[in-house]
Amino acid sequence: MPSRPRRPGAFRLVTLASDLGAAYAAQIKAVLLRRLPPGSVVDLTHDLRPHDIREAAFVVRAMAERFPSGSVHLVVVDPGVGGVRAPVVVDCRDRSVLVGPDNGVLFPLAEALGGGTAYRIDPARLLRSPRVGTTFDGRDVFAPAAAAVASGTAPRRLGPRTTLHRLPSALPRRTRAGALGAVAHVDRFGNLITDVPASWVPPGTVALDVTIGRAHARVPFGSSYEHAGRGRAVALGSSFGTLELAVNLGRASDRWPAPVGTRLRFRWREAPPLVLRRKR
Helix, strand or coil: CCCCCCCCCCCCCEEEEECCHHHHHHHHHHHHHCCCCCCCEEEEECCCCCCCHHHHHHHHHHHHCCCCCCCEEEEECCCCCCCCCCEEEEEECCCCEEEEECCCCCHHHHHHCCCEEEEECCHHHCCCCCCCCCCCHHHHHHHHHHHHHHCCCCHHHHCCEECCCCCCCCCCEEECCEEEEEEEEECCCCCEEEEEEHHHCCCCEEEEEEEECCEEEEEEECCCHHHHCCCCEEEEECCCCEEEEEECCCCHHHHCCCCCCCEEEEEEEECCCCCCCCCC
């Protein structure tokens, strides 16, 4: 679905997420701000786990989908830079545009924004400085493409249509008394963020039986980190809307070393029924 025409002089908001760290990210912003006004670029994060496409896709979707429709979302997590993966721009149904490598990192956000049409970026169609090497498409290809779209160029003018690729994954699924899922993100506090929707936990659940790889534990289900007391584990709904395993003032990732992609099994434990006894 093509983007609506923009008024002359109107600029889109550009968000920027990467695994590059501040120094490389600054070079991307330099390209953007040569064509865009100050204040038009918003940093989402530059400390995504290096080369972890799956985790980046989960985190970027959660952050970027809350921005105004019509924004341009530039994502640079690109371990295949210079290889066969395509540089793409995606014209989403909500008028937002995604720019980045076609390695699966863009697909969840595109899906959250209603899907859309992908185009393979032809570098020859970009007004930019000569490309320096083949290892920094974030600066030399993606940033010029994002700047062009943000300043009024229709995505379809940047290259031919293509098909956006997704990462192969088993979606979380319900079981008879619980759910199967995986670790989707390990945050800086060591919390294990899963892909299982917190809304699946039935009312009255007081604990979860959790299997993480080969480890097993019964974890109380609460609404805050302090629910279980200092140094104790707790399960709760995360800010991503999914189940999270945490240790109050500690690190769940130390207790259960579980990298992104580790499979989990949850079983709900409800409070026992209240039995009223008659006085004799």
